[in-house]
Amino acid sequence: MSILFSGRASGARANKIGAVRRFLMFFVHHFRQAIASLGELWRTPMASFLTILVLGLSLTLPATLHLLVKNAQQIGGGFAKAAEINLFIRDNATDQQIKSLVTILSADSQVASVTHISKAQAMAEFQEASGFGAALNYLTDNPLPDVLVVLPNNTDPAAARALMQQLSNERIVEFAKLDLEWLTRLEAVVRLLQQAVIAIGLLLISAVLFIVSNTIRLSIISKREEIEVMKLVGATDAFIQRPFLYTGFWYGILGGVLAFLVSEGLLWWLRGAISDITSLYQSDFQIQPMNLIEFSAVITLAVLLGVVGSYLAVRKHIRAIEPSGP
Structure with a gap:
């Protein structure tokens, strides 16, 4: 009887160790594929740079308009207090x-x-x-x-x-x-800019999805033979898709950082002109840069666009690739 209980206990420990090992290996495999996809970007620098540049600049315009709207609202609020x-x-x-x-x-x-x-x-x-x-x-x-x-x-x-x-x-x-007529006009301009941010943002988001999806599609086509071999040895579609999804992830991270840097550069360039305007109203207004929440939102949006654009490409094209017969 004691031998039976001992065997059961050792089996439970082995199952527990196996579950922990599978859990750790899951993250190890993901980490390896993420690093490998980052290396793939390095091996194709020109194509990767152009995709990141397009993604970053596409997000720069709505991000910069948002910052201008935010600062315009603060200008109006500061002057309203002096009404x-x-x-x-x-x-x-x-x-x-x-x-x-x-x-x-x-x-x-x-x-x-x-x-x-x-x-x-x-x-x-x-x-x-x-x-x-x-x-x-x-x-x-x-x-x-x-x-x-x-x-x-x-x-x-x-x-x-x-x-x-x-x-x-x-x-x-x-x-x-x-005398608040000028403030009413300023609020109307701010509302117009807010609507413009939404409209331009939606158009550019659609363009980014198309560009990322097309870039990943070209990458899939260039690796068609490699994908066929992987399917022949039993690799699942999910395993094959994962590196391409991580590529979209890196596109999003780098594109979001680029959008942040360009937006802050444009805001710094406009700082002098805005200071000249506010000085006419004897205001000590200081232009507000992108805060941590806004930066996180830009990075998150860029990553979502990169991953979704990649997913749209891999979902269609990897499933369509099947090993050719002998």
């Missing part, structure tokens, strides 16, 4: 009425701050900025009104307009002004 509502006060309003309105607005939860610019302050600023200087002293009356500069808590254009309409109904307010 102010100017309330022009009626000439017949008294100082007490103006002070009361300032107190009311300061207590309003929709208002972040209120600044009163009196007629005298407005005239002094106008004299300094206009260049007329002493000529304005000959005016008998100050034509400029009192102004309340209101900074809303919610700087979203729609919310700011709603607050402006509400404040313009105040009894001593002549009219209110909110």
Whole structure:
């Protein structure tokens, strides 16, 4: 009986060791085929370089447009925070009425701050900025009104307009002004760019799939005799397809890195022009490069395109190759 139990225990250990060995050999075989496919790229440098170049440059355009859209949104958001509502006060309003309105607005939860610019302050600023200087002293009356500069808590254009309409109904307010038309145009341009990124991205993705698939197809055709021999000795389609799929994987990795480098180079090249524009609005905006999540998304997309393009080729052409008879 003890011999029987001992035999069963040793058999269980042997099965366990065999399962572990098969598990390890599975990864060893994949690693070997991945390295071998990378060496295949090295043996055909020109064809591999052209495929990687096309894949990388195809992803560069949507990646760069995405970065421009992201930075444009940040520019608009930064300027929106400086959006102010100017309330022009009626000439017949008294100082007490103006002070009361300032107190009311300061207590309003929709208002972040209120600044009163009196007629005298407005005239002094106008004299300094206009260049007329002493000529304005000959005016008998100050034509400029009192102004309340209101900074809303919610700087979203729609919310700011709603607050402006509400404040313009105040009894001593002549009219209110909110200069956000340029911001609305900027948002429209950003939405257009977002749609362009999607449309251009889909077109280029289709082109990349076709190019990678065609490159792998040519590689399969060049190795037709080798594939026939492998099938004669019992190799499965999955075993034969694996190196070609890893080739697509390497195309994706290298193409994604190329797309990242070119996109960052274009953004660096545009940095000076963007800084000149933002300086006109007295903004300290700093252009934002591709972050880790965006970089990972570019690499993942490139790898998916490479592997899917390879799979489309091997699924059709390797199955069609059969060993010829004697």
